Amino acid sequence: MRILSLALQNFKSHEDAFFEFEPGINAICGENGAGKTSILEAIAWVLFDYCPYNQEELIRTGANDAVATVQFISQWDQRTYDVRRSVSQGYRLFDPQLKQRLDYERKADVLAWLRQHLGVPAGTDLARLFATTIGVPQGTFTADFLKTSRERKEVFDRILKVEEYQQVAKDLLAVEKYSEAQVLAVKHQIELLDQQMQDWDPLQVEQQRIEQELRHWQERLSHHTHTLAEVKLELERLEKLLAQIQTLDQQIAQL
Known part of the structure:
Protein backbone atom coordinates (compact mmCIF):
# COMPACT_ATOMS: atom_id res chain seq x y z
CA MET A 1 0.00 0.00 0.00
CA ARG A 2 1.22 3.52 -0.78
CA ILE A 3 -0.19 6.69 0.79
CA LEU A 4 -0.71 9.41 -1.80
CA SER A 5 -1.99 12.35 0.23
CA LEU A 6 -3.38 13.57 3.53
CA ALA A 7 -5.95 16.36 3.99
CA LEU A 8 -6.62 17.87 7.44
CA GLN A 9 -9.40 20.19 8.61
CA ASN A 10 -9.22 21.49 12.17
CA PHE A 11 -7.00 18.60 13.17
CA LYS A 12 -4.95 19.63 16.21
CA SER A 13 -2.80 22.59 15.07
CA HIS A 14 -3.79 22.27 11.38
CA GLU A 15 -6.74 24.40 10.33
CA ASP A 16 -6.79 23.45 6.65
CA ALA A 17 -3.75 21.55 5.34
CA PHE A 18 -2.97 19.23 2.46
CA PHE A 19 0.12 17.03 2.06
CA GLU A 20 1.18 14.95 -0.95
CA PHE A 21 3.66 12.09 -0.62
CA GLU A 22 6.08 10.90 -3.27
CA PRO A 23 7.04 7.25 -3.83
CA GLY A 24 9.82 6.10 -1.52
CA ILE A 25 10.99 7.95 1.60
CA ASN A 26 9.39 11.27 2.51
CA ALA A 27 11.00 13.61 5.05
CA ILE A 28 8.77 15.98 7.03
CA CYS A 29 10.67 19.00 8.32
CA GLY A 30 9.55 21.91 10.49
CA GLU A 31 10.08 23.75 13.73
CA ASN A 32 8.94 22.38 17.06
CA GLY A 33 5.17 22.65 17.42
CA ALA A 34 4.63 23.02 13.66
CA GLY A 35 2.48 19.88 13.54
CA LYS A 36 4.91 17.28 12.12
CA THR A 37 3.82 14.59 14.56
CA SER A 38 0.17 15.42 13.90
CA ILE A 39 0.59 14.26 10.30
CA LEU A 40 1.66 10.80 11.46
CA GLU A 41 -1.04 10.77 14.13
CA ALA A 42 -3.71 11.60 11.55
CA ILE A 43 -2.62 8.72 9.32
CA ALA A 44 -2.57 6.41 12.34
CA TRP A 45 -6.05 7.51 13.39
CA VAL A 46 -7.57 7.11 9.93
CA LEU A 47 -5.92 3.91 8.68
CA PHE A 48 -5.03 2.10 11.90
CA ASP A 49 -7.62 3.35 14.43
CA TYR A 50 -4.72 4.37 16.65
CA CYS A 51 -5.05 7.38 18.93
CA PRO A 52 -2.98 7.56 22.13
CA TYR A 53 -5.41 10.01 23.74
CA ASN A 54 -9.07 11.07 23.70
CA GLN A 55 -10.43 11.79 20.22
CA GLU A 56 -11.81 15.16 21.34
CA GLU A 57 -8.22 16.27 21.83
CA LEU A 58 -7.77 15.96 18.04
CA ILE A 59 -10.15 18.89 17.47
CA ARG A 60 -8.43 22.22 16.92
CA THR A 61 -9.15 24.81 19.55
CA GLY A 62 -12.28 26.76 18.67
CA ALA A 63 -13.57 24.19 16.13
CA ASN A 64 -16.45 21.73 16.41
CA ASP A 65 -14.99 18.76 14.57
CA ALA A 66 -11.69 17.36 13.27
CA VAL A 67 -11.51 15.68 9.87
CA ALA A 68 -8.65 13.76 8.25
CA THR A 69 -8.74 12.22 4.77
CA VAL A 70 -6.13 9.78 3.49
CA GLN A 71 -5.86 8.78 -0.16
CA PHE A 72 -3.90 5.60 -0.85
CA ILE A 73 -3.24 2.90 -3.44
CA SER A 74 -4.56 -0.45 -2.23
CA GLN A 75 -2.18 -3.34 -1.68
CA TRP A 76 -5.05 -5.70 -2.52
CA ASP A 77 -6.33 -4.48 -5.90
CA GLN A 78 -3.93 -1.61 -6.76
CA ARG A 79 -6.84 0.87 -6.95
CA THR A 80 -6.99 4.32 -5.36
CA TYR A 81 -9.33 4.95 -2.40
CA ASP A 82 -10.14 7.87 -0.06
CA VAL A 83 -10.70 7.17 3.63
CA ARG A 84 -12.26 10.11 5.51
CA ARG A 85 -12.69 10.14 9.27
CA SER A 86 -14.12 12.78 11.52
CA VAL A 87 -14.54 12.86 15.28
CA SER A 88 -18.30 13.47 15.05
CA GLN A 89 -19.32 11.50 11.92
CA GLY A 90 -16.89 8.58 11.87
CA TYR A 91 -15.67 6.89 8.70
CA ARG A 92 -16.58 7.52 5.07
CA LEU A 93 -15.00 5.49 2.26
CA PHE A 94 -14.91 6.81 -1.30
CA ASP A 95 -13.86 5.35 -4.65
CA PRO A 96 -12.60 8.28 -6.80
CA GLN A 97 -12.47 6.17 -9.97
CA LEU A 98 -16.14 5.27 -9.75
CA LYS A 99 -16.94 8.60 -8.05
CA GLN A 100 -19.12 6.94 -5.47
CA ARG A 101 -19.18 6.31 -1.75
CA LEU A 102 -18.60 2.75 -0.55
CA ASP A 103 -21.28 1.15 1.57
CA TYR A 104 -19.40 0.68 4.85
CA GLU A 105 -20.99 2.22 7.93
CA ARG A 106 -19.97 0.13 10.96
CA LYS A 107 -16.48 0.67 12.32
CA ALA A 108 -15.82 -3.10 12.46
CA ASP A 109 -16.65 -3.39 8.75
CA VAL A 110 -14.40 -0.43 7.90
CA LEU A 111 -11.47 -1.92 9.84
CA ALA A 112 -11.95 -5.29 8.10
CA TRP A 113 -11.94 -3.45 4.75
CA LEU A 114 -8.77 -1.57 5.77
CA ARG A 115 -7.00 -4.82 6.76
CA GLN A 116 -7.74 -6.24 3.34
CA HIS A 117 -6.43 -3.21 1.47
CA LEU A 118 -3.46 -2.71 3.78
CA GLY A 119 -2.42 -6.28 3.00
CA VAL A 120 -2.38 -7.60 6.59
CA PRO A 121 -4.03 -10.82 7.83
CA ALA A 122 -7.66 -10.75 8.92
CA GLY A 123 -8.01 -10.16 12.64
CA THR A 124 -4.80 -8.11 12.91
CA ASP A 125 -4.94 -5.51 15.68
CA LEU A 126 -4.26 -2.45 13.54
CA ALA A 127 -3.73 -0.10 16.47
CA ARG A 128 -1.16 -2.40 18.03
CA LEU A 129 0.49 -2.96 14.67
CA PHE A 130 0.96 0.77 14.26
CA ALA A 131 2.09 1.37 17.85
CA THR A 132 4.72 -1.41 17.88
CA THR A 133 5.82 -1.59 14.26
CA ILE A 134 4.98 1.39 12.08
CA GLY A 135 4.68 4.55 14.15
CA VAL A 136 7.81 4.56 16.31
CA PRO A 137 7.64 7.52 18.75
CA GLN A 138 10.46 10.04 18.82
CA GLY A 139 13.47 8.92 20.84
CA THR A 140 12.33 5.29 21.09
CA PHE A 141 13.56 3.90 17.76
CA THR A 142 15.97 1.53 19.50
CA ALA A 143 13.84 0.90 22.58
CA ASP A 144 12.71 -2.54 21.42
CA PHE A 145 16.33 -3.72 21.27
CA LEU A 146 16.66 -3.06 25.01
CA LYS A 147 13.73 -5.32 25.92
CA THR A 148 14.00 -8.90 27.17
CA SER A 149 14.46 -11.68 24.62
CA ARG A 150 10.83 -12.73 25.02
CA GLU A 151 9.56 -9.18 24.47
CA ARG A 152 11.91 -8.68 21.49
CA LYS A 153 10.68 -11.92 19.99
CA GLU A 154 7.04 -10.81 20.26
CA VAL A 155 7.82 -7.51 18.49
CA PHE A 156 10.25 -8.64 15.80
CA ASP A 157 8.54 -11.93 14.98
CA ARG A 158 5.47 -9.91 14.00
CA ILE A 159 7.57 -7.49 11.93
CA LEU A 160 9.56 -10.22 10.18
CA ASP A 199 17.93 -58.21 -22.15
CA TRP A 200 17.18 -56.06 -25.18
CA ASP A 201 19.85 -57.49 -27.57
CA PRO A 202 18.97 -61.16 -26.96
CA LEU A 203 15.31 -60.28 -27.37
CA GLN A 204 16.04 -58.63 -30.71
CA VAL A 205 17.92 -61.73 -31.91
CA GLU A 206 15.05 -63.93 -30.79
CA GLN A 207 12.58 -61.65 -32.56
CA GLN A 208 14.53 -61.89 -35.82
CA ARG A 209 14.63 -65.70 -35.53
CA ILE A 210 10.90 -65.87 -34.89
CA GLU A 211 10.20 -63.54 -37.84
CA GLN A 212 12.31 -65.70 -40.16
CA GLU A 213 10.54 -68.86 -38.96
CA LEU A 214 7.20 -67.14 -39.40
CA ARG A 215 8.04 -66.20 -43.01
CA HIS A 216 9.10 -69.82 -43.66
CA TRP A 217 5.79 -71.20 -42.42
CA GLN A 218 3.85 -68.53 -44.27
CA GLU A 219 5.56 -69.61 -47.51
CA ARG A 220 4.76 -73.28 -46.79
CA LEU A 221 1.18 -72.34 -45.96
CA SER A 222 0.89 -70.46 -49.23
CA HIS A 223 2.30 -73.48 -51.15
CA HIS A 224 -0.05 -75.94 -49.45
CA THR A 225 -2.99 -73.60 -49.99
CA HIS A 226 -2.24 -73.58 -53.74
CA THR A 227 -1.89 -77.39 -53.75
CA LEU A 228 -5.18 -77.76 -51.89
CA ALA A 229 -6.94 -75.64 -54.51
CA GLU A 230 -5.57 -77.89 -57.30
CA VAL A 231 -6.66 -81.02 -55.40
CA LYS A 232 -10.17 -79.62 -55.01
CA LEU A 233 -10.40 -79.00 -58.75
CA GLU A 234 -9.21 -82.55 -59.47
CA LEU A 235 -11.72 -83.93 -56.96
CA GLU A 236 -14.56 -82.09 -58.69
CA ARG A 237 -13.44 -83.51 -62.06
CA LEU A 238 -13.31 -87.06 -60.67
CA GLU A 239 -16.71 -86.69 -59.03
CA LYS A 240 -18.20 -85.68 -62.40
CA LEU A 241 -16.48 -88.66 -64.08
CA LEU A 242 -17.82 -90.99 -61.38
CA ALA A 243 -21.32 -89.72 -61.98
CA GLN A 244 -20.98 -90.45 -65.71
CA ILE A 245 -19.73 -93.99 -64.98
CA GLN A 246 -22.66 -94.62 -62.69
CA THR A 247 -25.06 -93.48 -65.40
CA LEU A 248 -23.45 -95.86 -67.96
CA ASP A 249 -23.60 -98.72 -65.45
CA GLN A 250 -27.34 -98.20 -65.11
CA GLN A 251 -27.80 -98.18 -68.88
CA ILE A 252 -25.76 -101.40 -69.26
CA ALA A 253 -27.83 -103.05 -66.54
CA GLN A 254 -31.03 -102.12 -68.39
CA LEU A 255 -29.68 -103.51 -71.70
Whole structure:
Protein backbone atom coordinates (compact mmCIF):
# COMPACT_ATOMS: atom_id res chain seq x y z
CA MET A 1 0.00 0.00 0.00
CA ARG A 2 1.22 3.52 -0.78
CA ILE A 3 -0.19 6.69 0.79
CA LEU A 4 -0.71 9.41 -1.80
CA SER A 5 -1.99 12.35 0.23
CA LEU A 6 -3.38 13.57 3.53
CA ALA A 7 -5.95 16.36 3.99
CA LEU A 8 -6.62 17.87 7.44
CA GLN A 9 -9.40 20.19 8.61
CA ASN A 10 -9.22 21.49 12.17
CA PHE A 11 -7.00 18.60 13.17
CA LYS A 12 -4.95 19.63 16.21
CA SER A 13 -2.80 22.59 15.07
CA HIS A 14 -3.79 22.27 11.38
CA GLU A 15 -6.74 24.40 10.33
CA ASP A 16 -6.79 23.45 6.65
CA ALA A 17 -3.75 21.55 5.34
CA PHE A 18 -2.97 19.23 2.46
CA PHE A 19 0.12 17.03 2.06
CA GLU A 20 1.18 14.95 -0.95
CA PHE A 21 3.66 12.09 -0.62
CA GLU A 22 6.08 10.90 -3.27
CA PRO A 23 7.04 7.25 -3.83
CA GLY A 24 9.82 6.10 -1.52
CA ILE A 25 10.99 7.95 1.60
CA ASN A 26 9.39 11.27 2.51
CA ALA A 27 11.00 13.61 5.05
CA ILE A 28 8.77 15.98 7.03
CA CYS A 29 10.67 19.00 8.32
CA GLY A 30 9.55 21.91 10.49
CA GLU A 31 10.08 23.75 13.73
CA ASN A 32 8.94 22.38 17.06
CA GLY A 33 5.17 22.65 17.42
CA ALA A 34 4.63 23.02 13.66
CA GLY A 35 2.48 19.88 13.54
CA LYS A 36 4.91 17.28 12.12
CA THR A 37 3.82 14.59 14.56
CA SER A 38 0.17 15.42 13.90
CA ILE A 39 0.59 14.26 10.30
CA LEU A 40 1.66 10.80 11.46
CA GLU A 41 -1.04 10.77 14.13
CA ALA A 42 -3.71 11.60 11.55
CA ILE A 43 -2.62 8.72 9.32
CA ALA A 44 -2.57 6.41 12.34
CA TRP A 45 -6.05 7.51 13.39
CA VAL A 46 -7.57 7.11 9.93
CA LEU A 47 -5.92 3.91 8.68
CA PHE A 48 -5.03 2.10 11.90
CA ASP A 49 -7.62 3.35 14.43
CA TYR A 50 -4.72 4.37 16.65
CA CYS A 51 -5.05 7.38 18.93
CA PRO A 52 -2.98 7.56 22.13
CA TYR A 53 -5.41 10.01 23.74
CA ASN A 54 -9.07 11.07 23.70
CA GLN A 55 -10.43 11.79 20.22
CA GLU A 56 -11.81 15.16 21.34
CA GLU A 57 -8.22 16.27 21.83
CA LEU A 58 -7.77 15.96 18.04
CA ILE A 59 -10.15 18.89 17.47
CA ARG A 60 -8.43 22.22 16.92
CA THR A 61 -9.15 24.81 19.55
CA GLY A 62 -12.28 26.76 18.67
CA ALA A 63 -13.57 24.19 16.13
CA ASN A 64 -16.45 21.73 16.41
CA ASP A 65 -14.99 18.76 14.57
CA ALA A 66 -11.69 17.36 13.27
CA VAL A 67 -11.51 15.68 9.87
CA ALA A 68 -8.65 13.76 8.25
CA THR A 69 -8.74 12.22 4.77
CA VAL A 70 -6.13 9.78 3.49
CA GLN A 71 -5.86 8.78 -0.16
CA PHE A 72 -3.90 5.60 -0.85
CA ILE A 73 -3.24 2.90 -3.44
CA SER A 74 -4.56 -0.45 -2.23
CA GLN A 75 -2.18 -3.34 -1.68
CA TRP A 76 -5.05 -5.70 -2.52
CA ASP A 77 -6.33 -4.48 -5.90
CA GLN A 78 -3.93 -1.61 -6.76
CA ARG A 79 -6.84 0.87 -6.95
CA THR A 80 -6.99 4.32 -5.36
CA TYR A 81 -9.33 4.95 -2.40
CA ASP A 82 -10.14 7.87 -0.06
CA VAL A 83 -10.70 7.17 3.63
CA ARG A 84 -12.26 10.11 5.51
CA ARG A 85 -12.69 10.14 9.27
CA SER A 86 -14.12 12.78 11.52
CA VAL A 87 -14.54 12.86 15.28
CA SER A 88 -18.30 13.47 15.05
CA GLN A 89 -19.32 11.50 11.92
CA GLY A 90 -16.89 8.58 11.87
CA TYR A 91 -15.67 6.89 8.70
CA ARG A 92 -16.58 7.52 5.07
CA LEU A 93 -15.00 5.49 2.26
CA PHE A 94 -14.91 6.81 -1.30
CA ASP A 95 -13.86 5.35 -4.65
CA PRO A 96 -12.60 8.28 -6.80
CA GLN A 97 -12.47 6.17 -9.97
CA LEU A 98 -16.14 5.27 -9.75
CA LYS A 99 -16.94 8.60 -8.05
CA GLN A 100 -19.12 6.94 -5.47
CA ARG A 101 -19.18 6.31 -1.75
CA LEU A 102 -18.60 2.75 -0.55
CA ASP A 103 -21.28 1.15 1.57
CA TYR A 104 -19.40 0.68 4.85
CA GLU A 105 -20.99 2.22 7.93
CA ARG A 106 -19.97 0.13 10.96
CA LYS A 107 -16.48 0.67 12.32
CA ALA A 108 -15.82 -3.10 12.46
CA ASP A 109 -16.65 -3.39 8.75
CA VAL A 110 -14.40 -0.43 7.90
CA LEU A 111 -11.47 -1.92 9.84
CA ALA A 112 -11.95 -5.29 8.10
CA TRP A 113 -11.94 -3.45 4.75
CA LEU A 114 -8.77 -1.57 5.77
CA ARG A 115 -7.00 -4.82 6.76
CA GLN A 116 -7.74 -6.24 3.34
CA HIS A 117 -6.43 -3.21 1.47
CA LEU A 118 -3.46 -2.71 3.78
CA GLY A 119 -2.42 -6.28 3.00
CA VAL A 120 -2.38 -7.60 6.59
CA PRO A 121 -4.03 -10.82 7.83
CA ALA A 122 -7.66 -10.75 8.92
CA GLY A 123 -8.01 -10.16 12.64
CA THR A 124 -4.80 -8.11 12.91
CA ASP A 125 -4.94 -5.51 15.68
CA LEU A 126 -4.26 -2.45 13.54
CA ALA A 127 -3.73 -0.10 16.47
CA ARG A 128 -1.16 -2.40 18.03
CA LEU A 129 0.49 -2.96 14.67
CA PHE A 130 0.96 0.77 14.26
CA ALA A 131 2.09 1.37 17.85
CA THR A 132 4.72 -1.41 17.88
CA THR A 133 5.82 -1.59 14.26
CA ILE A 134 4.98 1.39 12.08
CA GLY A 135 4.68 4.55 14.15
CA VAL A 136 7.81 4.56 16.31
CA PRO A 137 7.64 7.52 18.75
CA GLN A 138 10.46 10.04 18.82
CA GLY A 139 13.47 8.92 20.84
CA THR A 140 12.33 5.29 21.09
CA PHE A 141 13.56 3.90 17.76
CA THR A 142 15.97 1.53 19.50
CA ALA A 143 13.84 0.90 22.58
CA ASP A 144 12.71 -2.54 21.42
CA PHE A 145 16.33 -3.72 21.27
CA LEU A 146 16.66 -3.06 25.01
CA LYS A 147 13.73 -5.32 25.92
CA THR A 148 14.00 -8.90 27.17
CA SER A 149 14.46 -11.68 24.62
CA ARG A 150 10.83 -12.73 25.02
CA GLU A 151 9.56 -9.18 24.47
CA ARG A 152 11.91 -8.68 21.49
CA LYS A 153 10.68 -11.92 19.99
CA GLU A 154 7.04 -10.81 20.26
CA VAL A 155 7.82 -7.51 18.49
CA PHE A 156 10.25 -8.64 15.80
CA ASP A 157 8.54 -11.93 14.98
CA ARG A 158 5.47 -9.91 14.00
CA ILE A 159 7.57 -7.49 11.93
CA LEU A 160 9.56 -10.22 10.18
CA LYS A 161 6.50 -12.49 9.85
CA VAL A 162 8.41 -15.36 11.45
CA GLU A 163 5.25 -17.37 12.12
CA GLU A 164 4.31 -17.16 8.45
CA TYR A 165 7.76 -18.36 7.41
CA GLN A 166 7.58 -21.19 9.95
CA GLN A 167 4.23 -22.27 8.52
CA VAL A 168 5.61 -22.10 4.99
CA ALA A 169 8.59 -24.20 6.13
CA LYS A 170 6.22 -26.83 7.55
CA ASP A 171 4.23 -26.87 4.33
CA LEU A 172 7.43 -27.16 2.28
CA LEU A 173 8.59 -30.06 4.47
CA ALA A 174 5.56 -32.06 3.40
CA VAL A 175 6.28 -31.14 -0.22
CA GLU A 176 9.91 -32.15 0.25
CA LYS A 177 8.94 -35.56 1.65
CA TYR A 178 6.52 -36.10 -1.22
CA SER A 179 9.21 -35.10 -3.72
CA GLU A 180 11.73 -37.47 -2.16
CA ALA A 181 9.21 -40.33 -2.38
CA GLN A 182 8.58 -39.50 -6.03
CA VAL A 183 12.33 -39.40 -6.73
CA LEU A 184 12.79 -42.83 -5.14
CA ALA A 185 9.91 -44.23 -7.18
CA VAL A 186 11.40 -42.83 -10.39
CA LYS A 187 14.84 -44.24 -9.51
CA HIS A 188 13.28 -47.67 -8.93
CA GLN A 189 11.51 -47.45 -12.27
CA ILE A 190 14.79 -46.50 -13.96
CA GLU A 191 16.52 -49.54 -12.40
CA LEU A 192 13.78 -51.82 -13.72
CA LEU A 193 14.11 -50.30 -17.18
CA ASP A 194 17.91 -50.72 -17.05
CA GLN A 195 17.46 -54.41 -16.25
CA GLN A 196 15.05 -54.75 -19.15
CA MET A 197 17.49 -52.96 -21.44
CA GLN A 198 20.18 -55.53 -20.60
CA ASP A 199 17.93 -58.21 -22.15
CA TRP A 200 17.18 -56.06 -25.18
CA ASP A 201 19.85 -57.49 -27.57
CA PRO A 202 18.97 -61.16 -26.96
CA LEU A 203 15.31 -60.28 -27.37
CA GLN A 204 16.04 -58.63 -30.71
CA VAL A 205 17.92 -61.73 -31.91
CA GLU A 206 15.05 -63.93 -30.79
CA GLN A 207 12.58 -61.65 -32.56
CA GLN A 208 14.53 -61.89 -35.82
CA ARG A 209 14.63 -65.70 -35.53
CA ILE A 210 10.90 -65.87 -34.89
CA GLU A 211 10.20 -63.54 -37.84
CA GLN A 212 12.31 -65.70 -40.16
CA GLU A 213 10.54 -68.86 -38.96
CA LEU A 214 7.20 -67.14 -39.40
CA ARG A 215 8.04 -66.20 -43.01
CA HIS A 216 9.10 -69.82 -43.66
CA TRP A 217 5.79 -71.20 -42.42
CA GLN A 218 3.85 -68.53 -44.27
CA GLU A 219 5.56 -69.61 -47.51
CA ARG A 220 4.76 -73.28 -46.79
CA LEU A 221 1.18 -72.34 -45.96
CA SER A 222 0.89 -70.46 -49.23
CA HIS A 223 2.30 -73.48 -51.15
CA HIS A 224 -0.05 -75.94 -49.45
CA THR A 225 -2.99 -73.60 -49.99
CA HIS A 226 -2.24 -73.58 -53.74
CA THR A 227 -1.89 -77.39 -53.75
CA LEU A 228 -5.18 -77.76 -51.89
CA ALA A 229 -6.94 -75.64 -54.51
CA GLU A 230 -5.57 -77.89 -57.30
CA VAL A 231 -6.66 -81.02 -55.40
CA LYS A 232 -10.17 -79.62 -55.01
CA LEU A 233 -10.40 -79.00 -58.75
CA GLU A 234 -9.21 -82.55 -59.47
CA LEU A 235 -11.72 -83.93 -56.96
CA GLU A 236 -14.56 -82.09 -58.69
CA ARG A 237 -13.44 -83.51 -62.06
CA LEU A 238 -13.31 -87.06 -60.67
CA GLU A 239 -16.71 -86.69 -59.03
CA LYS A 240 -18.20 -85.68 -62.40
CA LEU A 241 -16.48 -88.66 -64.08
CA LEU A 242 -17.82 -90.99 -61.38
CA ALA A 243 -21.32 -89.72 -61.98
CA GLN A 244 -20.98 -90.45 -65.71
CA ILE A 245 -19.73 -93.99 -64.98
CA GLN A 246 -22.66 -94.62 -62.69
CA THR A 247 -25.06 -93.48 -65.40
CA LEU A 248 -23.45 -95.86 -67.96
CA ASP A 249 -23.60 -98.72 -65.45
CA GLN A 250 -27.34 -98.20 -65.11
CA GLN A 251 -27.80 -98.18 -68.88
CA ILE A 252 -25.76 -101.40 -69.26
CA ALA A 253 -27.83 -103.05 -66.54
CA GLN A 254 -31.03 -102.12 -68.39
CA LEU A 255 -29.68 -103.51 -71.70
